[in-house]
Amino acid sequence: MKICCINSIEEAQLAINAGASALGLVGSMPSGPGIISNEMIGKIAQTVAQQPVETFLLTSETTVDGIYNHYQKAKTTTIQLVDKIEENGHARLKELLPNVKLIQVLHVSDEKTIDAAERLMHEVDALLLDSGNPNLKIKTLGGTGNTHNWEISKSIVTMSKIPVWLAGGLNPENVQKAIETVQPYGVDLCSGVRTNGNLNGNKLLSFFDKVRI
Numbered sequence: 001m002k003i004c005c006i007n008s009i010e011e012a013q014l015a016i017n018a019g020a021s022a023l024g025l026v027g028s029m030p031s032g033p034g035i036i037s038n039e040m041i042g043k044i045a046q047t048v049a050q051q052p053v054e055t056f057l058l059t060s061e062t063t064v065d066g067i068y069n070h071y072q073k074a075k076t077t078t079i080q081l082v083d084k085i086e087e088n089g090h091a092r093l094k095e096l097l098p099n100v101k102l103i104q105v106l107h108v109s110d111e112k113t114i115d116a117a118e119r120l121m122h123e124v125d126a127l128l129l130d131s132g133n134p135n136l137k138i139k140t141l142g143g144t145g146n147t148h149n150w151e152i153s154k155s156i157v158t159m160s161k162i163p164v165w166l167a168g169g170l171n172p173e174n175v176q177k178a179i180e181t182v183q184p185y186g187v188d189l190c191s192g193v194r195t196n197g198n199l200n201g202n203k204l205l206s207f208f209d210k211v212r213i
Contacts, residue, residue: 001208002020002021002186002187002188002189003024003199003204004023004024004026004188004189005034005143005190006024006036006044008040011199012044012048013048015204016053018204018208019208019212021054022053022054022055022056022186022188024080024190025044025045025057025058026143027060027074028060030060032140032141032142032144034190038070038073039073041057041073041076045074046075054101056077056080057071057078057079058080058082059071059080063086063089064085064092064093067079068096071097077100078101079093079097079100081124082141082142083139084134090120090124091123101125102125103125103128104127105127105167106120106129106156107130107132107133107148108148108168109148111152114152121160121161122161125163127156127162128164128188129153129164129168130142130148130168131146131167142167142190145192146168146169147178148169150166150182153166153181153184154182157182157183157185163185164184166182166186167190170189170192171192171203172192172193172206172207172210175189175207176210176211179211189207192207193207
């Protein structure tokens with residue numbers, strides 16, 4: 001269970017106390033919520049390093065050099081690649097950062113996403129299915145608050161040989177249905193547990209209660 005768009009040490013601890021197993025820390029993006037400075041990402045990652053939680057750097061960089069340099073400012077356990085990266089980039093990143101997990105985001109649009117997932121599952125540690133649109137003039141690479149076609153996501157989970165996370169418009173009201181339909185490895189949400197941009201403790205507890213049923 002991953003809570004994304006964490007913007008402070010206080011929010012990180014609130015999510016961990018509620019039961020989060022992963023925290024999403026959003027770097028520079030063309031659009032969307034939760035963006036914080038690289039300095040704050042590194043500070044949060046360092047502060048929670050001794051706790052049983054993974055930290056995900058969300059990066060929109062698409063070159064190996066750009067991703068590597070971004071990671072060096074954050075030092076999270078995991079890099080979440082929210083856009084398509086340069087050819088052979090995953091293999092090169094694995095060589096440069098052998099102890100860091102790579103998660104590739106796929107923005108579910110149509111059944112072509114299944115083919116993309118099949119290619120990528122041999123290159124990364126996990127996939128994350130979201131509802132953005134990287135083809136827009138101003139890309140949306142996450143945090144849209146919109147769901148997508150869960151039947152496509154279900155097909156990807158069924159054929160995948162690596163863990164698959166589900167994101168995109170999840171909230172306490174629909175997360176049970178999402179889990180029943182898709183059967184993902186994990187779920188990831190941002191806006192669904194926030195009020196006016198701030199992490200809402202009551203929504204957070206409601207979400208975890210629904211997930212645990």
